[in-house]
Amino acid sequence: MxxxxxxxxxxxxxxxxxxxxxxxxxxxxxxxxxxxxxxxxxxxxxxxxxxxxxxxxxxxxxxxxxxxxxxxxxxxxAPVSADNLAEVIRLRVELEGMAAREAILHGDAAWEGRILSSLHQLNRSRRGQRSPEEQEEWEQRHRAFHAELISACRMPLLQQFCETLHDQSDRYRRIFLKDHEPDRDVPAEHAAIADAMIGRRADDAARMLRDHIERTGRNIQAALRGPG
Amino acid sequence: MxxxxxxxxxxxxxxxxxxxxxxxxxxxxxxxxxxxxxxxxxxxxxxxxxxxxxxxxxxxxxxxxxxxxxxxxxxxxAPVSADNLAEVIRLRVELEGMAAREAILHGDAAWEGRILSSLHQLNRSRRGQRSPEEQEEWEQRHRAFHAELISACRMPLLQQFCETLHDQSDRYRRIFLKDHEPDRDVPAEHAAIADAMIGRRADDAARMLRDHIERTGRNIQAALRGPG
DNA sequence: CTCCAAATAATAATCGATTATTTTGTGATC
DNA sequence: GATCACAAAATAATCGATTATTATTTGGAG
Structure with a gap:
C-alpha cells in the first residue's frame, strides 16, 4: 500500500x-x-x-x-492482453480524472509550482533517446509529472491506485511502442493539461487528460493486435 | 492482486x-x-x-x-482516522457505482440469479446475532452479496479495488459499530438495490448504493468522533 | 500406440539459526 | 535536570538447509 x-x-x-x-x-x-x-x-x-x-x-x-x-x-x-489493457486505460481515465478534479479544488500555489517544475524537467529530457539512461530518465520524469498533477487531491488511496494503473499502462507502452515515433505532439499535450489544471479549468483538464490517456491506449492496442 | x-x-x-x-x-x-x-x-x-x-x-x-x-x-x-474513512467511503461510492453500471450493461440471467440467491442467503442470517459465528456468517454473506452485485462488470481490476475498499470500510464498521442497533431498515435497502440492478435501472441503483454506503459511513464517523 | 502409475527430478515453501539495525537503558558531562 | 555517547537489549532482515509439493519421465499394461 x-x-x-x-x-x-x-x-x-x-x-x-x-x-x-x-x-x-x-x-x-x-x-x-x-x-x-x-x-x-x-x-x-x-x-x-x-x-x-x-x-x-x-x-x-x-x-x-x-x-x-x-x-x-x-x-x-503478469501476462498482457487487450482486455486487461482496455480496463487499465478505462480506469486511468476515470480515476485520474477524479483525482485531477479534486486536485484543482485543493491545490495551492506550491502545487502549481511543482507542476510547472516537473513539466520543465520533463521537457528538458527527450523521449525516444538513443541511450537507455536517457530513456529511463524521461520515463521517470514523465511519471513524476503525471503524479504531480494529482498530488494535491488529498486522497492518498486514490493516488496509490493511479500510480499502480500508470505503471501498468507504462509497461504496455514500453513493451509495445518500443521505438515508435509518436504520431502527435505529446509535449504540447502535457503543457496544455498543466495549463488547464493550474487555470482551474476542471472540465478542460479532465477532457484533455482523458484524450491523452486514450490516444496512447489506442496506439498500444494497435501494436498489440498487429504483431501479437 | x-x-x-x-x-x-x-x-x-x-x-x-x-x-x-x-x-x-x-x-x-x-x-x-x-x-x-x-x-x-x-x-x-x-x-x-x-x-x-x-x-x-x-x-x-x-x-x-x-x-x-x-x-x-x-x-x-493500519491506523484508523476520520480522513481515511472519508476517502474509503468516497471511493467506494465512485468505484462501486461505476462497477454497478457496467454490471447492469453486461449482466445476464445467471447474474440475476446469483444476486437473488445471495440476497436470500443474506436475509436468512440475522445481523447483530449473539454468537460470533452467526455474526461472522452475516459478515461473509453481506460481503458476498455486494460482490455479486458487481460480478458481471467484466472489470477484474475494478472488482479488486472494490473488494479492498469494502474490506477497509467493514473493518471500521465492525470496530466502531460493534453492537449498534441499526437505525434503518438495512435488509430493505439491500432488496431495493438488488431490484434496481436486476431491473436495469442504473441511475436508481447507483443512487441507492451511494446512499447505502454513505449512511453507514456517517454512522461510523459519528461513532469515531464520539468516543475516540 | 495410448493410457496410467510409480519413480525421479525440479521447484516451491518452510524452518531454525545468524546477522544487521533500531530501540532502550545507563552513566557521564555540562 | 538535560543532553550526549556508548553499551545492552530487542527486534527486523537475511541466509542456508530441509521439507513438501508439483512437474516430468519412465516403464509397463491394455
Missing part, C-alpha cells in the same frame, strides 16, 4: 525493497517477458539473494499487478 | 495464505487493534509459524491497506 516512498526518517532500504525495485524495472522494460515463469532459484542466483527477500519482493509486485502468484506453483510475470 | 480466490485447480493452500486469512480476520474484527505494533517474534510464536510465511502474509495485508510496513522498523496494524 506504500506509495513508492523515501522513508520519512532515514532508515536503510531493505534488501527486499531494493530487489522489488530492480524486478519492477526489469518487468516494466519488458526484459522479463509477460507471462514467463519466474523460477525462484534462478532469480535468486542471478540477483545474488536468498529466498526470503525474493519472495517478499514478488508479493509486493503481485499487489501492483506486475506479477501473478499461485500457491504451490510459483510466480510468473 | 488476487481476488481472494479458490485456486482454479485444487492446489493446497500455502501456510502463508492461511496465515494471511487468519490475520486479516483478526484485524477486521478489531482483535488486533488499529495502530498497534505487530512484533514479528510474538506473532510468530502465537501462531506457531516461522518468519518467512509470516512476513509474506504481512506484505499481502499491506497491499490491502490493513497493515503498514516500514523498512527495518517492522509492521503495525
Amino acid at each position: 506504500s506509495l513508492r516512498e523515501t522513508p520519512a526518517s532515514p532508515s536503510a532500504a531493505t534488501l527486499s525493497t531494493t530487489l522489488a525495485e530492480r524486478l519492477r524495472s526489469a518487468i516494466m522494460r519488458g526484459e522479463l517477458v509477460p507471462g514467463s515463469k519466474l523460477v525462484l532459484d534462478r532469480i535468486r542466483a542471478s540477483y545474488g539473494v536468498s529466498l526470503s527477500p525474493l519472495r517478499e519482493a514478488l508479493w509486493r509486485l503481485e499487489s501492483e499487478g506486475l506479477v501473478q502468484a499461485e500457491d504451490q506453483r510459483g510466480y510468473r510475470v | 488476487s481476488l481472494r480466490e479458490t485456486p482454479a485447480s485444487p492446489s493446497a493452500a500455502t501456510l502463508s495464505t492461511t496465515l494471511a486469512e487468519r490475520l486479516r480476520s483478526a484485524i477486521m474484527r478489531g482483535e488486533l487493534v488499529p495502530g498497534s505494533k505487530l512484533v514479528l517474534d510474538r506473532i510468530r510464536a502465537s501462531y506457531g509459524v516461522s518468519l518467512s510465511p509470516l512476513r509474506e502474509a504481512l506484505w499481502r495485508l499491506e497491499s490491502e491497506g490493513l497493515v503498514q510496513a516500514e523498512d527495518q522498523r517492522g509492521y503495525r496494524v
Whole structure:
C-alpha cells in the first residue's frame, strides 16, 4: 500500500525493497517477458539473494499487478492482453480524472509550482533517446509529472491506485511502442493539461487528460493486435 | 492482486495464505487493534509459524491497506482516522457505482440469479446475532452479496479495488459499530438495490448504493468522533 | 500406440539459526 | 535536570538447509 516512498526518517532500504525495485524495472522494460515463469532459484542466483527477500519482493509486485502468484506453483510475470489493457486505460481515465478534479479544488500555489517544475524537467529530457539512461530518465520524469498533477487531491488511496494503473499502462507502452515515433505532439499535450489544471479549468483538464490517456491506449492496442 | 480466490485447480493452500486469512480476520474484527505494533517474534510464536510465511502474509495485508510496513522498523496494524474513512467511503461510492453500471450493461440471467440467491442467503442470517459465528456468517454473506452485485462488470481490476475498499470500510464498521442497533431498515435497502440492478435501472441503483454506503459511513464517523 | 502409475527430478515453501539495525537503558558531562 | 555517547537489549532482515509439493519421465499394461 506504500506509495513508492523515501522513508520519512532515514532508515536503510531493505534488501527486499531494493530487489522489488530492480524486478519492477526489469518487468516494466519488458526484459522479463509477460507471462514467463519466474523460477525462484534462478532469480535468486542471478540477483545474488536468498529466498526470503525474493519472495517478499514478488508479493509486493503481485499487489501492483506486475506479477501473478499461485500457491504451490510459483510466480510468473503478469501476462498482457487487450482486455486487461482496455480496463487499465478505462480506469486511468476515470480515476485520474477524479483525482485531477479534486486536485484543482485543493491545490495551492506550491502545487502549481511543482507542476510547472516537473513539466520543465520533463521537457528538458527527450523521449525516444538513443541511450537507455536517457530513456529511463524521461520515463521517470514523465511519471513524476503525471503524479504531480494529482498530488494535491488529498486522497492518498486514490493516488496509490493511479500510480499502480500508470505503471501498468507504462509497461504496455514500453513493451509495445518500443521505438515508435509518436504520431502527435505529446509535449504540447502535457503543457496544455498543466495549463488547464493550474487555470482551474476542471472540465478542460479532465477532457484533455482523458484524450491523452486514450490516444496512447489506442496506439498500444494497435501494436498489440498487429504483431501479437 | 488476487481476488481472494479458490485456486482454479485444487492446489493446497500455502501456510502463508492461511496465515494471511487468519490475520486479516483478526484485524477486521478489531482483535488486533488499529495502530498497534505487530512484533514479528510474538506473532510468530502465537501462531506457531516461522518468519518467512509470516512476513509474506504481512506484505499481502499491506497491499490491502490493513497493515503498514516500514523498512527495518517492522509492521503495525493500519491506523484508523476520520480522513481515511472519508476517502474509503468516497471511493467506494465512485468505484462501486461505476462497477454497478457496467454490471447492469453486461449482466445476464445467471447474474440475476446469483444476486437473488445471495440476497436470500443474506436475509436468512440475522445481523447483530449473539454468537460470533452467526455474526461472522452475516459478515461473509453481506460481503458476498455486494460482490455479486458487481460480478458481471467484466472489470477484474475494478472488482479488486472494490473488494479492498469494502474490506477497509467493514473493518471500521465492525470496530466502531460493534453492537449498534441499526437505525434503518438495512435488509430493505439491500432488496431495493438488488431490484434496481436486476431491473436495469442504473441511475436508481447507483443512487441507492451511494446512499447505502454513505449512511453507514456517517454512522461510523459519528461513532469515531464520539468516543475516540 | 495410448493410457496410467510409480519413480525421479525440479521447484516451491518452510524452518531454525545468524546477522544487521533500531530501540532502550545507563552513566557521564555540562 | 538535560543532553550526549556508548553499551545492552530487542527486534527486523537475511541466509542456508530441509521439507513438501508439483512437474516430468519412465516403464509397463491394455
